[in-house]
Amino acid sequence: xxxxxxxxxxxxxxxxxxxxxxxxxxxxxxxxxxxxxxxxxxxxxxxxxxxxxxxxxxxxxxxxxxxxxxxxxxxxxxxxxxxxxxxxxxxxxxxxxxxxxxxxxxxxxxxxxxxxxxxxxxxxxxxxxxxxxxxxxxxxxxxxxxxxxxxxxxxxxxxxxxxxxxxxxxxxxxxxxxxxxxxxxxxxxxxxxxxxxxxxxxxxxxxxxxx
Amino acid sequence: xxxxxxxxxxxxxxxxxxxxxxxxxxxxxxxxxxxxxxxxxxxxxxxxxxxxxxxxxxxxxxxxxxxxxxxxxxxxxxxxxxxxxxxxxxx
Numbered sequence: 001x002x003x004x005x006x007x008x009x010x011x012x013x014x015x016x017x018x019x020x021x022x023x024x025x026x027x028x029x030x031x032x033x034x035x036x037x038x039x040x041x042x043x044x045x046x047x048x049x050x051x052x053x054x055x056x057x058x059x060x061x062x063x064x065x066x067x068x069x070x071x072x073x074x075x076x077x078x079x080x081x082x083x084x085x086x087x088x089x090x091x092x093x094x095x096x097x098x099x100x101x102x103x104x105x106x107x108x109x110x111x112x113x114x115x116x117x118x119x120x121x122x123x124x125x126x127x128x129x130x131x132x133x134x135x136x137x138x139x140x141x142x143x144x145x146x147x148x149x150x151x152x153x154x155x156x157x158x159x160x161x162x163x164x165x166x167x168x169x170x171x172x173x174x175x176x177x178x179x180x181x182x183x184x185x186x187x188x189x190x191x192x193x194x195x196x197x198x199x200x201x202x203x204x205x206x207x208x209x210x211x
Numbered sequence: 212x213x214x215x216x217x218x219x220x221x222x223x224x225x226x227x228x229x230x231x232x233x234x235x236x237x238x239x240x241x242x243x244x245x246x247x248x249x250x251x252x253x254x255x256x257x258x259x260x261x262x263x264x265x266x267x268x269x270x271x272x273x274x275x276x277x278x279x280x281x282x283x284x285x286x287x288x289x290x291x292x293x294x295x296x297x298x299x300x301x302x
Contacts, residue, residue, distance in 0.1 A: 105249050107272075122235050149237065149288050150281050169286035175233055176270045176291030177252045 060129055068099045069131035069181055070200035072108075077186040078193045090181060100130055101179070109172060110183040111207075116163050117170045118156065118207030119180040120148045128179035132205055139206065149173060159208040182207040214294060215271055219245040221297040223273070223290075231259035234296045238288075241279055242300050246272040246289055254293055268294040 042048055072093060076083035086093035090106035106128060109117040121127060125140040138144050148155045152169045156162070163169065172180045184204040186196070203209035215221060225240035233255045249270040257265030273292050277284030 107249075122237070123233060150277075151284065152286050170274075171286060171288045172272075173235065173288060173290045175235055176249065176293065178249050178270070178272070178291050 061134060064130045065133045066131070066200075066202035066205060067133075067197070068094075068097070069128070069202075069205045070197045071097055072099070072131065072181070073183050073200050073205070074193045074197035076108075076183060077196055083183075086183065094131060101128065104128070105178045106131075106181060107172075107178050108181045108183050109170070111185045113167070113185075115168050115170055116156075116207065117172060117180075117182045118148060118152055119172050119174060119182060120145055121174040122146070122149060123173075123175050126174040126179060127206075128181055131181060132202055136202065156208060159203065161209055181205055184209075184211040187211055214269065215245045215248070215297070215299070217245050217247055220300040220302070221245060221271075221273060222300050223292060224296045224298070228256070230256055232256050232296075234292060235290060237280055238273075238275055238290050238292075241275055243273040243275040243290070246274050249291060252293070254295065266295070270294070271297065273297070 039050070039053065043050060043053075072086060075097065076086045076093075082093065082096070085096065086108045087110060090108040091101050093108070094101045094106055109119075111117055119127075120139075122145050125135055125145075127135045127139065129135070144155070149171050152171050153163065156169075174180055182205055184200065184207075187199060191199075199211050201209055201211070204211045220242055221244075222242050223238045223240065224234055227236075227239075249272060251267050252270050253265040253267050270291055270293050272289050274287050274289045277286045277288060280288060
């Protein structure tokens, strides 16, 4: 087993982190070293094994992709009944498309002309991995976690998302057992569900981009 | 199961306990409004200390105005907090 703690960043896939200084300062090298040291202590204490840790992570990451969250959003955009399920019982909505969300409550928060939602976990980096894929490095960065609760409009600007002044920003801090998924506003045009899904990015599902 | 109805005004527990807790420092002592109950979950303070069985409590989404938290800002921040982290604010 090697470098479990170094998984960050390399899975960024759909998104490019902002180039603005401050979001790239969490390259995780010290964190990776700390994680590895912690693993060694836990394994040495007989509480788990490297194989067990690897199996848990493989299970967590297998099929985990923002394509899943994007499919849920596109379905909600095209099927009012599904949208209602998604907004009232997001775990059921995920299950309906075959996506697992065990161990947490999933909550979908919908952007409207009046409210823009954005998600953070200020205490660590909680996030619905099965639906969004492994979290991007910036999501785990101290810069993002400390600033987005304080000055979200400025942070979103740095991501290239300028919101009209009259749009209210709602920040959701996933500090307990709920994981959040943003439902972005549907783009104009009469696109089929598959094409709509292809437009939804991980950043859109976190709330740091529009679709 | 949930003691606090949506709209109830609650204060997040001030102070810093000696043990692990999941009350973010930036909301401690601040007043917010219950958005919704998120079901019942084991209390991390007990789990971290190896208390068995841990207390199981309702968790609430609590919305705080940014202006109260930071002295400025028009946005809101909603934080998820276990019931014993909260006390009701009498009007």
